[in-house]
Amino acid sequence: MPTFKLDDREIPFEKGDTILRAAYRVGIGVPHYCWHPGLSVAANCRMCLVEIEPPPGGRPMLLDILRWDAAKNDWVPDRKPKLQPGCQIAVTDGMVVRSETSKHVAEARSHVQEFLLLNHPVDCPICDQAGECKLQDYWMSDDRQPKRLRDEPVHKPKAVQFGPKIVYDAERCIACTRCIRVCDEVVGDHVLDLRERGNRNEITLAPGRTLDGDYALMTEHVCPVGALTSSHFRFKARVWTLHESPSVCPGCSTGCNAWLDADTREQRVYRARPRDNEAVNQYWMCDDGMMTYTRVQEKRVLRPRTGREGDRTEATYDTAIAKATEGLKSLPRASLAVVLSAQSSTEDNLALADLARALGATMYLSAKPPWRADKILRSADQNPNRAGAKAVAGGSVKSLGDLVAEVSAGHVQAVVALGTDADVDADTLAPLARVGTVVLLASNDGPLARFATVILPVCTWAESDGSFTNGKGRAQTFRRALLPRGESIPAWEAVGRLATALGADVPRRKLKDLRAVLSERYPIVAPPTPGTGASPAGTSAAAGDAGTGA
Ligand code: SF4
Ligand code: SF4
């Protein structure tokens, strides 16, 4: 593999790599604003300037300059190397590049910073980007000089509503055009553009348009400063109080890799954002996926309940399990239905599938109905783990529609279901009201909840470790970001308690035991083990500052 030298370090590169991309591949960050690994090169910010040594025998590229000579108290002619944008210059074999080790680069970066901050409001105390802002980071690492401009800065529009989800502050904008390129190159919709020139320029909407659609939040995600903020996160939290946990989006079967940012003092998730994975979602997520974090708070099932809708009362977990056992124990095996969930983790589904097998019950699968797919990320299947649930059921499994038909035919007397989702409408589900015992292991309210006679609260994906297998068969783990809310416990644990109460012949297992069973019996949906070379939770393809918009 060809190599080049960056600050005396030998770096391998691939054909066509620019200096920044080659450095990014090996986890070295060269300061930059406008470059993004998922977008075309704009080379407009000049923060990535580097010094490139001439090849052996070659002539150095030099610039004629005037340098202040303190001894002469005058400007004197001088020459200095012509710096070049590392985001745009292709690497060649044996090239020698200086970034951190060049005094000319250090000087240039400091000047670029001063230039970008000339008209910047520096309203960091009220800016949502503070704590993850490149202007702050690079001022600390590459400038640290007081502002010399004493004139009134140029004022521009503030708090412009670009669309239902995005607010723009033109004074904070450094005109890097990342947001324009996301719209053009990822979404294919030229809804943003740059108007005016120099210190008057600002991002503007195409005439008659608003910034909406399924990927509007990606403009905020790539903005390296606080110019674009999202309506849902704006003024809600300071990023340094948030703890990031590697997760997988539960929004559809693409399985985009995500970070869940939670304030662990409040036990509350404040946002989800893309976690770079070249093989799954590259650097992006759709807006619906970014908003799935609200499921942790909304329509939650937090306490065990017994009784039918309208006559339901809170109970202790033990009482609810006893009630469920009472309804299930004496029934003939053939009349028991167990419903797995395409929304739940493979581990949760495995625990329930093994209980179904021990009880001789028939298995079915609940799921959310299909939604709008696109050619960017969104899959038509709104469920993150249909593949995992089907695999642990033995390969194929009946649908919720089949269950309703068998209930109507009088073949089913009791149901144990994971989740409350349904891919058929409310009228179709109506016959379930005839079933004597319906035990739901539920994290959120949903269409099946009205039929429950016992509800056991279980964790969402944000409160428990687990794995999903996406539509392309890629098993990916997610880590818990929060403690379980209310009285919820991991669903696999609730299944274990129910199995013990029923006297079912299944061993009581913990998560690691379930994963060992997956590896042994269902390796195609077993999550990769850390340290095996496979990427747990689809870890970022490259280091650098990925995850905050690179
Ligand atoms: S709004 Fe943000 S992403 Fe867009 S040009 Fe300005 S600084 Fe760059
Ligand atoms: S495409 Fe699917 S998995 Fe990706 S962010 Fe959107 S909903 Fe989530």
Ligand code: FES
């Ligand atoms: S990152 Fe190279 S010019 Fe902006």
